[in-house]
Amino acid sequence: MLELLLVIFSISILLAVMTGRLIKYINILAVQGFILFLLVLFSYRNLDIISIIFLTFETLIFKSIMIPYFLRYTIKKNEISREMQANIPAFYSLIIASIILIGGFLLSYLLSNTAQHYNIKYFGVSIATIMISLFLILSRKKIITHVMCFLMLENGIFLLSISISHEMPILINLAVLLDIFLAVLLLGVFTSHVKVGFDELHIDKISVSNGVEE
Numbered sequence: 001m002l003e004l005l006l007v008i009f010s011i012s013i014l015l016a017v018m019t020g021r022l023i024k025y026i027n028i029l030a031v032q033g034f035i036l037f038l039l040v041l042f043s044y045r046n047l048d049i050i051s052i053i054f055l056t057f058e059t060l061i062f063k064s065i066m067i068p069y070f071l072r073y074t075i076k077k078n079e080i081s082r083e084m085q086a087n088i089p090a091f092y093s094l095i096i097a098s099i100i101l102i103g104g105f106l107l108s109y110l111l112s113n114t115a116q117h118y119n120i121k122y123f124g125v126s127i128a129t130i131m132i133s134l135f136l137i138l139s140r141k142k143i144i145t146h147v148m149c150f151l152m153l154e155n156g157i158f159l160l161s162i163s164i165s166h167e168m169p170i171l172i173n174l175a176v177l178l179d180i181f182l183a184v185l186l187l188g189v190f191t192s193h194v195k196v197g198f199d200e201l202h203i204d205k206i207s208v209s210n211g212v213e214e
Contacts, residue, residue: 002042006125009035009159010101013132016152017097018090020082025148026071032155033063040162043119059158067151075144088139097132104128122163129156 012028012035019025037059088096108124133153137146 026068030068101128119163126160
């Protein structure tokens with residue numbers, strides 16, 4: 001069951017690389033949040049009730065429902081639906097992401113005989129998720145897409161946290177949760193101001209405008 005969830009999580013990363021529609025990014029984030037909830041539920045069967053409530057809120061409610069709802073509201077309000085043409089074509093992006101993902105699985109295999117204190121299966125996928133998210137941030141142009149990729153990167157960090165610890169670090173996850181909340185909240189305000197000031201929501205327009213002002 002855990003292996004199947006990790007495979008679905010990995011496929012969602014590759015789908016994010018291929019798509020250019022923002023609504024699909026949002027759906028992928030919602031699916032990833034639900035998968036993380038199931039991974040925690042199946043991996044930590046001896047959690048106390050407080051930990052279960054917190055993790056349910058963080059993964060199922062916050063990642064799968066609240067954040068996707070807010071992102072849908074943001075793109076609808078600002079009338080945006082697609083990412084600009086990426087710096088790297090989708091085909092080559094998919095090849096690069098696939099290589100990174102395969103490298104993550106190979107890393108898990110190489111460390112399988114020496115690792116004793118962390119979950120190898122989670123570790124490889126989490127490292128690949130973080131690297132691919134960073135790649136997407138560098139190759140995409142719209143600001144809101146950067147924020148979505150940042151949220152995807154945080155999912156990778158969350159997966160990494162449960163791979164290297166036998167007990168959930170509640171305080172650390174709480175701090176991360178607050179960071180995400182502030183980032184998404186500021187996104188709504190910042191996106192609205194960028195839309196008014198530049199009438200565009202991609203970084204090239206802002207960079208050009210900033211250069212003209214200087």
